[in-house]
Amino acid sequence: MIEPQITLPSRLSWSSVSTYSGCGQKWLLTRGFKIPQATWFATEGGKAVHEITEAIDRAALEGESLQAQYQMAHGFGRKFLQRIAELELEGIEVKPSGRKLKELGWTGGPNKKDRDWWLHYGPEMIGQWIEQSLALRAKGWKIATMPDGQMGIEVGFDITIEGVRLVGYIDRVYLLPDGSVLLLDLKTGAVSPDLQLLTYAVGSDAHYGLSADWGDFWTPSSDSPYGKLTQPIDVAQRPLQRLEKMYQQADRGIRAGVFLPSVSSMCAGCTVKEACWAVNGEESSKVPQTFTILDPQSGELVSV
Numbered sequence: 001m002i003e004p005q006i007t008l009p010s011r012l013s014w015s016s017v018s019t020y021s022g023c024g025q026k027w028l029l030t031r032g033f034k035i036p037q038a039t040w041f042a043t044e045g046g047k048a049v050h051e052i053t054e055a056i057d058r059a060a061l062e063g064e065s066l067q068a069q070y071q072m073a074h075g076f077g078r079k080f081l082q083r084i085a086e087l088e089l090e091g092i093e094v095k096p097s098g099r100k101l102k103e104l105g106w107t108g109g110p111n112k113k114d115r116d117w118w119l120h121y122g123p124e125m126i127g128q129w130i131e132q133s134l135a136l137r138a139k140g141w142k143i144a145t146m147p148d149g150q151m152g153i154e155v156g157f158d159i160t161i162e163g164v165r166l167v168g169y170i171d172r173v174y175l176l177p178d179g180s181v182l183l184l185d186l187k188t189g190a191v192s193p194d195l196q197l198l199t200y201a202v203g204s205d206a207h208y209g210l211s212a213d214w215g216d217f218w219t220p221s222s223d224s225p226y227g228k229l230t231q232p233i234d235v236a237q238r239p240l241q242r243l244e245k246m247y248q249q250a251d252r253g254i255r256a257g258v259f260l261p262s263v264s265s266m267c268a269g270c271t272v273k274e275a276c277w278a279v280n281g282e283e284s285s286k287v288p289q290t291f292t293i294l295d296p297q298s299g300e301l302v303s304v
């Protein structure tokens with residue numbers, strides 16, 4: 001049986017609030033009760049791509065050759081397989097996503113986007129990023145130096161908005177030839193809503209005093225050796241104060257124990273559907289209907 005108590009998170013992130021606003025019940029099951037959930041090859045492949053592209057960009061700044069950068073891309077398989085082996089050892093199921101195709105292709109393969117798919121396309125994605133970075137440098141884009149002296153690669157922020165702590169990592173911060181600042185997020189799967197980039201703009205401003213002008217996503221692509229940049233968003237044109245309110249409202253909802261289910265076609269791919277009462281999950285009777293919420297800062301317990 002699951003203990004009928006959850007602990008309030010000490011901080012929020014884009015990922016956490018995105019889960020909460022997508023389905024409150026999923027947030028409760030995954031981040032409240034911390035029910036073990038399956039993961040996807042895509043999630044783990046994406047993490048390995050992020051780690052290797054970060055190392056490559058740092059090496060490029062130190063003048064590492066293009067050939068050496070491509071050699072680093074070959075480290076993908078080892079990192080990816082090691083992570084999958086660790087998860088399997090922990091008993092966590094790793095599932096393929098994408099489409100079932102006769103042959104390997106960008107959208108899937110004989111067993112969708114499984115281990116083999118990622119071993120094939122992971123290094124290719126990294127290769128596209130290497131080419132994209134080269135093209136951006138040729139256009140005069142530079143990795144920015146943040147006000148605290150660190151380079152604009154995987155820049156962490158930790159800020160407080162009206163009592164709500166918000167943390168995150170910005171994949172890349174670029175200084176463009178006209179002096180403007182662009183925040184870039186690298187995606188190996190679907191592009192997120194603009195709200196993710198706006199969150200990073202708030203983080204950059206509040207933590208570093210560096211105001212972003214633009215936000216953009218980069219994704220690998222089947223029809224370009226450079227991958228693709230999306231249409232950049234003009235940060236100044238967006239209501240950042242409303243975004244800050246979104247985080248405050250999520251915090252209030254979690255504290256008040258508001259965890260509404262959002263039943264939709266997305267439930268079929270939900271990693272905790274077995275534990276979800278709203279879709280009559282087989283394991284849902286093991287999840288407490290009533291529970292307490294502990295605020296670790298004040299020690300206060302609220303019954304829900």
Ligand code: SF4
Nearest residue numbers: 023026262267270276
């Ligand atoms: S199955 Fe649907 S309603 Fe239930 S937690 Fe998952 S996404 Fe939410």
